[in-house]
Amino acid sequence: MWSFYFNELMRSLPFFLKGLWMTVAVAGLSLIAATIIGFILGIVRASKNKILRSIIGAWVDLIRGTPFLVQVFIVFFILPSAGIELEAFPAAVIALSNMGASFICEIVASGILAVPQGQREAATASGLSSFQQLRFIVLPQAMRSIIPPLVGQYVLIIKDSSVVSAIGVVDVTRVGWLTVQRIPEGLMVFGLVGILYFAICYPLINLSNYMERRMTVTATRL
């Protein structure tokens, strides 16, 4: 019986790959949007403007303190009552981007604040503007401490994207749920789902580990 189900599962592989492609699409778009938004918010969060820092801080705490599933439901089910109707795919990307941006914001802000104050003073004393200081002096140095956790955050976004199957996005997790209804071997089906997630996350995990080691060695040499 087991070999029968295994063969059925292998015949369903194209369906899983289509689901995987949806996962890559949702996670990929969210990753890009979260990075852009997260960087902008992170730069503002590390600035001297107390009001903006507090507003962003409150938003970050709210997003990081609530379950992602709840956030997805709010975007998909609650927003229509405010007149904002969204299909499942855009709702998924918006919710995942929003969550990813909140974490990336903190990673970026921490990286910027970790650059020694003396660097900013030297740049200020030379007459460089705030924008020039950020672009030429602070951000290049901050990237050293931003990139490893940022890549790690990308892995988390990919894994968290599995939650969007709850609002009907046919990603690889949802394909798993649909398949297990006709191939009642949960371990086999979700084992395959796990392997497919691992296949896209593992290169990023390795990249994050490599970058962390490399940044540590470079920092030690300095």
Added chain:
Amino acid sequence: MISFKNVNKWFGELHVLKDINLEVTHGEVVVVCGPSGSGKSTLIRCINRLEPIQKGELVIDNMNVHDKKINMTKIRAEIGFIFQSFNLYPHMTALENVTIAPIRVRKIPKEEAKKLGREILTRVGLGERIKSYPAQLSGGQQQRVAIARGLCMRPKIMLFDEPTSALDPEMINEVLDVMRDLAKGGMTMMVVTHEMGFAREVANRVVFMDDGKIIEVAPPKDFFINPQTDRGKFFLSSILKH
């Protein structure tokens, strides 16, 4: 050139600069000395508004530095500042460190800035190290790059905040030599330092500070041989013991 008029500064409740009145003329070398916490570093940091003041006026070439409407970029471009901890940009080579401000602030074309950078790095004895990163340089070399970084902006004034305090003794002279050359070349300089030999040799005046106030201002010859105040005498007796 630099004029302090009743300058007062507080850090919160702490009154760190008290009724500072001081004039520094063009081409003058002024050494500022005093015990720790006397306000020496704060004094020079106020000149290019790295620290704001709360009362009084600080005027450079008829421009009130602490007026909120003033263009600080223009003023800072005329003032080189050398930090105790060098503050070189670690991700840039020596040449890049010294040329970034001329290119981005003075808008000098890149090739012209690089030529200037090479000349000035050679002048401070680092012509062979233009492609080195700060981590590859000794402390003395890093401080000389920092001085070159200031000089590449062709400033009118150079400020030094304890430039040799973070250096090993064998590297101090190489930095002081560069500073001596600058002084001989007519640069207007204010130097916070404990290097009394340098002060004796190069300074036009010594400003002695204690507890946020200027206690004594005198030519080095007069200050070191015959300090007028008890606090000045006590300070000199404690440092000259070493």
